[in-house]
Amino acid sequence: MPTVITTDKLTKRFGAFIAANELTFEVEKGEIFGFLGANGAGKTTAMRMLCGLLSPSSGAATVAGFDVYTQTEKIKQNIGYMSQKFSLYDDLTVSENIRFYAGIYGMSIPAIKTKTTQLLEELQLQKEAKTLVKELPLGWKQKLAFSVSIVHDPSIVFLDEPTGGVDPVTRRQFWDLIYAAADKGVTIFVTTHYMDEAEYCNRVSIMVDGVISALDSPAKLKEQYNAHNMEDVFYELARNAKRKAD
Amino acid sequence: MITLDHITKTYNKGQFTAVKDISFEVQPGELFGLIGPDGAGKTTLFRILTTLLLPDQGRAVVNNFDVVKDYAKIRSCVGYMPGRFSLYQDLTIEENLNFFATVFGTTIEENYDLVKDIYQQIEPFKDRRAGKLSGGMKQKLALCCALIHKPAVLFLDEPTTGVDVVSRKEFWDMLKRLKQEGITILVSTPYMDEANRCDRIALMQKGSILSIDTPDGIVKAFPEELYAVRSSQTHSLLREVRAYDGTDSCFAFGDSLHVTFKTGKSQDLLPYLKSKGQTDATIQPIEPGIEDCFIHLLKG
Structure with missing residues (x-):
């Protein structure tokens, strides 16, 4: 399997504080990779480095084949990103949002047209094409935000707590979209505070105090920590965390 | 108060x-x-x-x-x-x-x-x-x-x-x-x-x-019988169980699926799954949790 992310002792220091300490891991194409950790463990710092938004202090990493030191613009063009906090523009309509993001990613006008029709159909949002995004229910917004984040067919998409605040049925429908994208070969890099969602990942890493304390499939982690579920695994690893900064 | x-x-x-x-x-x-x-x-x-x-x-x-x-x-x-x-x-x-x-x-x-x-x-x-x-x-x-x-x-x-x-x-x-x-x-x-x-x-x-x-x-107050269905391939299992015509509802819950069936249809699930290649699937009755109840109430 080709790898989409490779990191080798990737480190970020802020003065004397080591936010992310020698992270070494690989993520394969089409994999659903869960990136968990306690608040303040260093997840956000690590993600920012992988998205080309923050220059590492030491170590090496490539994302979608591009170097996190020297090719950050290439990385940004070849990844998708969605978070609960930042996703769509409320005062643009559904189709305007799609056009806006596709335009940002440099897609041609005919390609944008085709993609818009296809997306609206997949999401069954044809009737809402001209609706302002702020009028949509949260669950629809999140599904749209996810589709928009992969509108340019990136090799990997970073999802930062994508399912916060939605009802349990919508949360599961969102995972259907994640599975569908992974089946098409899109690599999924996802953070979540819902431990049942950790079980839906092919592999899960758990960060504590700046280092990756565990990385394996959910089944193997449960076996290793003699735990009933992923919540117990997480609790076992994170309960002695020293850092509680965000 | x-x-x-x-x-x-x-x-x-x-x-x-x-x-x-x-x-x-x-x-x-x-x-x-x-x-x-x-x-x-x-x-x-x-x-x-x-x-x-x-x-x-x-x-x-x-x-x-x-x-x-x-x-x-x-x-x-x-x-x-x-x-x-x-x-x-x-x-x-x-x-x-x-x-x-x-x-x-x-x-x-x-x-x-x-x-x-x-x-x-x-x-x-x-x-x-x-x-x-x-x-x-x-x-x-x-x-x-x-x-x-x-x-x-x-x-x-x-x-x-x-x-x-x-x-x-x-x-x-x-x-x-x-x-x-x-x-x-x-x-x-x-x-x-x-x-x-x-x-x-x-x-x-x-x-x-x-x-x-x-x-x-x-x-x-959860009115139905709820079952946990597991296999080593959770993702394809979800598709198969949803496709089974005796399934009433099916939602992923971590490492298992929580499933309710149309009356009397729970027994036929495992043979159906075997025919679809899910040879290690298991099924067991379970107590619902609050999230199961919430999902059920959303339906009604």
Whole structure:
């Protein structure tokens, strides 16, 4: 399997504080990779480095084949990103949002047209094409935000707590979209505070105090920590965390 | 201690109904949970009960005071921790706590016993500005500030949202201790697994209450037989079980699927799955959880 992310002792220091300490891991194409950790463990710092938004202090990493030191613009063009906090523009309509993001990613006008029709159909949002995004229910917004984040067919998409605040049925429908994208070969890099969602990942890493304390499939982690579920695994690893900064 | 009587609140000149005809009571000393996703109406109820918003219709009483007529009296006897961090970012931990104590005409010393357990965890950083604190520390400071005047009722709007599993557990342990002090607590959360930490809960969706009961009572009212189905290939298993014509509902729950069947159809699932290549699939009856109940109530 080709790898989409490779990191080798990737480190970020802020003065004397080591936010992310020698992270070494690989993520394969089409994999659903869960990136968990306690608040303040260093997840956000690590993600920012992988998205080309923050220059590492030491170590090496490539994302979608591009170097996190020297090719950050290439990385940004070849990844998708969605978070609960930042996703769509409320005062643009559904189709305007799609056009806006596709335009940002440099897609041609005919390609944008085709993609818009296809997306609206997949999401069954044809009737809402001209609706302002702020009028949509949260669950629809999140599904749209996810589709928009992969509108340019990136090799990997970073999802930062994508399912916060939605009802349990919508949360599961969102995972259907994640599975569908992974089946098409899109690599999924996802953070979540819902431990049942950790079980839906092919592999899960758990960060504590700046280092990756565990990385394996959910089944193997449960076996290793003699735990009933992923919540117990997480609790076992994170309960002695020293850092509680965000 | 809290009574809501047919409370309705609309926004946008009546175009959007935030909460619709809500009635329930919270007993003195009770730890009562409002459980539901964004848009359920939880924050609107908090704002009405803390006298920050007027209801369109209905009556509400907190600690024997009417939320409209006696709003000033309510404000001095309740503590409110809003969902969004709302302390003074430019004041230190200690300054914030002092400020809230002074506003309520008390001192930190007077009610220190109540906040001691929580405050001691953040005391080493008491000279740090609130804006520079981590999420978990902000949450603890906000709770201290809401408690410093020894309120009769504590309102906590999504205190654990976005907080990791370990801090969430710690927070609920703190609430348990406050409940033992006799404080009535109304708390909201989108995390269904936290429902079991409450004495009673209201499951809410889109401005209405789906059900009110003890967590046990809600689980006992689940009307169907629920099964957990597992195999080594959860993802394809989900597709197969959904495609099986005897399946009534099927949702992923971590490493298993929770499935209900059309009458008498549960026995035929395993042979069906075997024919589809799921040779290691297992099925066993299970007790539903709060999340199963919520999903079921959404359907109905």
